[in-house]
Amino acid sequence: MNKIKFILITFIIFNKLIFSQDNISNDYEEGIFTLKYSIFKKDINVILKNDSIYIPLFETLSFLKIYCNFNKDDNIIFGYIGNATKEYEIDLKKMIYVNFNGFRNSIKKDQYLKSETDIYFTPFIISTLLSVDVNIFYSNLVVKIISDFDLPILELEKKYNKYANLTQDEFLEDNKILPLVYERNFQIIDGGILTYNISGSQNRDNQNFNYNTNLGIQLIGGEFLYNATGGFNYQGKEFSYGHNFRWRYSFEENKYISYIFLGDVTNISTRSRSVLYSDAGYSTLRGIQISNENTIMPTVFNSFNIEGRTEPGWQVELYINNQLFAQMLSDNLGYYSFKIPVKYGNTNVELKFYGKNGEFVSKSQVINVPSEFIKPGDFKYIINAGKELYHRKYNANGSIALGITNWLTSTFQLQKVDSLNERDFVNMTSLRLFDGFIINTLYSPKNYYSGGLRLQFEDFGAYELNYTKFLYSFDILDSLSSYKMNNSQKIDFSAGLPRFFSLPFNLTLRGSKQFNNNFSFLTLNSNLGLYIKYDTL
Numbered sequence: 001m002n003k004i005k006f007i008l009i010t011f012i013i014f015n016k017l018i019f020s021q022d023n024i025s026n027d028y029e030e031g032i033f034t035l036k037y038s039i040f041k042k043d044i045n046v047i048l049k050n051d052s053i054y055i056p057l058f059e060t061l062s063f064l065k066i067y068c069n070f071n072k073d074d075n076i077i078f079g080y081i082g083n084a085t086k087e088y089e090i091d092l093k094k095m096i097y098v099n100f101n102g103f104r105n106s107i108k109k110d111q112y113l114k115s116e117t118d119i120y121f122t123p124f125i126i127s128t129l130l131s132v133d134v135n136i137f138y139s140n141l142v143v144k145i146i147s148d149f150d151l152p153i154l155e156l157e158k159k160y161n162k163y164a165n166l167t168q169d170e171f172l173e174d175n176k177i178l179p180l181v182y183e184r185n186f187q188i189i190d191g192g193i194l195t196y197n198i199s200g201s202q203n204r205d206n207q208n209f210n211y212n213t214n215l216g217i218q219l220i221g222g223e224f225l226y227n228a229t230g231g232f233n234y235q236g237k238e239f240s241y242g243h244n245f246r247w248r249y250s251f252e253e254n255k256y257i258s259y260i261f262l263g264d265v266t267n268i269s270t271r272s273r274s275v276l277y278s279d280a281g282y283s284t285l286r287g288i289q290i291s292n293e294n295t296i297m298p299t300v301f302n303s304f305n306i307e308g309r310t311e312p313g314w315q316v317e318l319y320i321n322n323q324l325f326a327q328m329l330s331d332n333l334g335y336y337s338f339k340i341p342v343k344y345g346n347t348n349v350e351l352k353f354y355g356k357n358g359e360f361v362s363k364s365q366v367i368n369v370p371s372e373f374i375k376p377g378d379f380k381y382i383i384n385a386g387k388e389l390y391h392r393k394y395n396a397n398g399s400i401a402l403g404i405t406n407w408l409t410s411t412f413q414l415q416k417v418d419s420l421n422e423r424d425f426v427n428m429t430s431l432r433l434f435d436g437f438i439i440n441t442l443y444s445p446k447n448y449y450s451g452g453l454r455l456q457f458e459d460f461g462a463y464e465l466n467y468t469k470f471l472y473s474f475d476i477l478d479s480l481s482s483y484k485m486n487n488s489q490k491i492d493f494s495a496g497l498p499r500f501f502s503l504p505f506n507l508t509l510r511g512s513k514q515f516n517n518n519f520s521f522l523t524l525n526s527n528l529g530l531y532i533k534y535d536t537l
Helices: 002-010 057-063 123-130 152-164 169-175
Strands: 029-037 040-049 052-056 067-071 076-081 086-091 096-098 104-106 112-114 119-121 133-137 142-146 189-202 207-219 222-233 238-250 259-266 284-291 300-309 315-320 323-329 335-343 345-354 360-369 379-388 394-405 408-417 423-434 437-444 448-457 461-470 474-477 482-485 489-497 505-515 520-530
Touching: 029 057, 040 057, 040 152, 052 057, 052 123, 057 067, 057 119, 086 123, 096 123, 119 123, 123 133, 259 379, 300 345, 315 335, 323 335, 335 345, 335 360, 360 448
Parallel strands: 029 142
Antiparallel strands: 029 040, 040 052, 052 119, 067 076, 076 086, 086 096, 096 104, 112 119, 133 142, 189 207, 207 222, 222 238, 238 259, 259 284, 284 379, 300 335, 315 323, 315 345, 345 360, 379 394, 394 408, 408 423, 423 437, 437 448, 448 461, 461 489, 474 482, 489 505, 505 520
């Protein structure tokens, strides 16, 4: 049986076709050749006539997954690869064709044959039309196509291989709880480290001696840190001294309490705040702090839904930071939906759409989640009590931040000073209207109210503008005199310009204007960065 099959494939089978061209004679032969490209192959019917071979165009394009359309009224064949980035056209009325590279050439009558089912062209026309090499091996009955670029059938194979090896572990690894290298054991006192520095300086009028020392040690199951600095001026017989200390005990995997601080503490959380929130006062106390804030800045914020509509049955790929995350086929109505993990900072999302006929469309977006946002349904609090190191007054304050939605986080802060009857209240709210557009508000009924917006673009930099209205009076000092600021206002702005046209420069601008009815102060500063990269042997 195999021998008979081999004979059938090896010898040319003669047959008749009905041709629509009047000038085509019947001295032709039909043969079965194997069409090969890369790892793919298919048996096709070819026409042999007067020592010439004619290859079926429609069958070849279908095999290579190249889009093709035949307008029978105008006798024009046209198509493309990659959403019309590489187009071709054959006009059988004008007897011309245009290939992928825009090369235009004429067609001779003996370079094609037309049947009821296909149009056959010589290898030269196929080769120049598709910008590929077409080799004929008569002894093996093979038509071999070689291309410098990946044709759609090969791109599709690579795509399916990529899907088979697709994994999302690397995107979700920040959610993993890694095992401890060593089990945690409670110790009254354990190992530590001590560093110190002693220095001196002398000139004609002064002699100064300075010291600095740091101690870190495991103590009562936690960590104890101590820092002491000081100096001595020999001429003035003046001695300066300062120190701070802190003991922290951390709790593992506890949603309601993550640590206890004793010693010198502040009410600033690990989550950094915008320029606007720097106006919210904070205090340094010597006392106690209890919180469920993260001891390190988290990376994963929450899951977002990316959904939309395209053509039915199109292949949709979703990339996160230039890495393929997921893929799917759009449904019968063209809808698609993905659920993706979003991290703090910028998450670059790109969608690629592949049509059934080789169409290709892509779109991208940047999801920006500043560090002041909290995962929806989560909360973070800080409670402090102690004595202020600067005013020497007893103080108790606390704050709680609530993650309301993916686009809304609000923080409430309350402070009570022992010698004052009033309680200071501050509300800070962050609203993410859409990607790259953040509105921040800050309100303290007795002190100030502020509002600002932040714009961040993938290609055009980041910009921030804030306005503050002060409800209390304060003094501003400069090198010459002091000014009493009543009912003052302040405008802050910053701009980080990108590296246009890949130039090795980065420009940052910052400014602030503070004013009332009598005075106005303006400060400006800029920073120009230069990037130089060179390779060493």
